Amino acid sequence: MTTHLAEAAAARRAELVQSLAASGDLTDPAWQAAFERVPRHVFVPYFYDHTGRRISAYEAETRDQWFDAVHEDRALVTHRTDGAATSSSSQPSLMATMLEALRVEDGVGMKVLEIGTGTGYNAALLAHRLGNGSVVTVDTEPDLVTAARARLTEAGYEPHVLLADGTYGHPDLAPYHRIIATCRIDSVPPAWVRQLAYGTGTDAGQILAPLGNALVRIHRTGPLQAEGRFLPGGAYFMPLRHGTTAGVPTRRPALPTGQARPTDIPASALADNAYRFLVSVIEPHLDWQYDLDDTGKPTAARVWSPDGAIAALHPDGTVTETGPHSLWSRLEDAYRTFTEHEEPGPERYGLTIDNDVQRVWLDAPGGPGWELRRG
Ligand SMILES: C[S@@+](CC[C@H](N)C(=O)[O-])C[C@H]1O[C@@H](n2cnc3c(N)ncnc32)[C@H](O)[C@@H]1O
Known part of the structure; x- marks a missing residue:
């Protein structure tokens, strides 16, 4: 039985490696050999699906589902704390990209x-x-x-x-x-x-x-x-x-009610991965809530920052905000830089660390930049 499992798993790993090689995520023969050899199923004997149900090698009714999933290009949640995912086995294609990028x-x-x-x-x-x-x-x-x-x-x-x-x-x-x-x-x-x-x-x-x-x-x-x-x-x-590092706020205080003003940021930008990358760097702990149209595009949004800043983008393209700093103005400044520089993806940004100062820059160390706040 165990030999049969090991053989079946090895065959499935070989298939996964072939497909990761074909997609260009796993091109280094030495990493291909490692992915072929190391048995992911041993490291992930169970995981939790999106409903929180445990899909396990040890239970007859989930065993086939488990075996398929651990041999697919899927991230699998493996640990939960108070209902929230606290560890996972990352998606193999992303792991391969990272291991190759590590340049060992x-x-x-x-x-x-x-x-x-x-x-x-x-x-x-x-x-x-x-x-x-x-x-x-x-x-x-x-x-x-x-x-x-x-x-x-x-x-x-x-x-x-x-x-x-x-x-x-x-x-x-x-x-x-x-x-x-x-x-x-x-x-x-x-x-x-x-x-x-x-x-x-x-x-x-x-x-x-x-x-x-x-x-x-x-x-x-x-x-x-x-x-x-x-x-x-x-x-x-x-x-x-780490310690008390701020995370996503656990409750969402009431939205601002003041005077709405026009904004440069269209709701569609909030679904743009390139702009979202920049936002993830300059404001890393935001909690977003969206209204979506029939095609899944945002038409309005609310956003909460851990320091109490809150903003609401309305369907008519205006914004209202409140809190200790103007969160939306910061997002607008970044959006202006983003559009003026032809909507760069992550590969156009860099990071320089000099003692206590960490600065993310665009195109060159002397280019537009954002100092990272330390958690
Ligand atoms: C995506 S999982 C890691 C997946 C893992 N490399 C694997 O192959 O299964 C992220 C892990 O980071 C761990 N983690 C979070 N904060 C950490 C910290 N301050 N120091 C060390 N590990 C941490 C979590 O407990 C979690 O297990």
């Missing part, structure tokens, strides 16, 4: 720190390629760390798996040639830069992380200096949890 080199003793162990599957892929001693992975959830360790052992891998707040990296095993975050950040934790190796070219220590809705890849340029660019396409991850 074989046989040179590269050490990689992963922030966000989750199921342990990504750590297993890294350990398969680079060796157990080269991979350090941390997560804040004790039960996830315990389960990941056991599953890694079952699959034959033994990277360093640690229970820790990844905001501080893991100084004991630094320096790292690569740091990969599988949770979303609003700014780069300074410890990550400090724990990167020095070097030139691809030898320079690099961080790859979802910042806002896209991936940023930066390399160390000084003691607390780093610089790099965002990569094309979107990357939607759960947030890095």
Whole structure:
């Protein structure tokens, strides 16, 4: 029975690798070999569907559904806290994109720190390629760390798996040639830069992380200096949890009632991924609510910021707002820059870190920019 499962799983992994190769998400033969070999089903013995139902290998009525899902190009929620998803196994195509973007080199003793162990599957892929001693992975959830360790052992891998707040990296095993975050950040934790190796070219220590809705890849340029660019396409991850870092507000206070004024931002822009990327960087914790037309396009919206700023965009193209800062004016300034520069996607932005200042810029370090607020 177990042999049959292992064989069936291996066949399904080979199919998935072929389709990821065909779509261009997985082109490096060494990563293709890792995805073919590492058994995702071992790391994801159950997940939760969109209704919160548990789809498990251990229950006869969900077993086939589970087996199909873990061999498809799907993100799967694997951990919930108070009904909210707190860990997932990311979509394999996105994992492949990230691993390729990490630009690791074989046989040179590269050490990689992963922030966000989750199921342990990504750590297993890294350990398969680079060796157990080269991979350090941390997560804040004790039960996830315990389960990941056991599953890694079952699959034959033994990277360093640690229970820790990844905001501080893991100084004991630094320096790292690569740091990969599988949770979303609003700014780069300074410890990550400090724990990167020095070097030139691809030898320079690099961080790859979802910042806002896209991936940023930066390399160390000084003691607390780093610089790099965002990569094309979107990357939607759960947030890095740290202390009291503001999250999405849990309740939505009443909407503003004052005088409406005209605005430059059309409701359609709120569905534009390129503009939404910029918003995700400059205002990372907004809670949006939309009215949609028959085609699914927004016609009106309400938005809440954790600091109490609230704005309502009305169907007639006017806006009302209230709160400690003019949230909508900030979004309008960004929209103006966005349209004046031909609606850039993430790949036209970069990030420069210089000590305490982290600045996202457009096209060049001296171009239009936004200073990141530190959580
Ligand atoms: C998308 S999941 C990671 C998926 C994982 N790489 C895998 O292969 O299954 C994001 C993970 O980040 C973890 N996380 C959130 N905040 C963290 C922090 N401050 N330090 C370390 N891990 C954190 C969550 O507990 C969650 O397991």
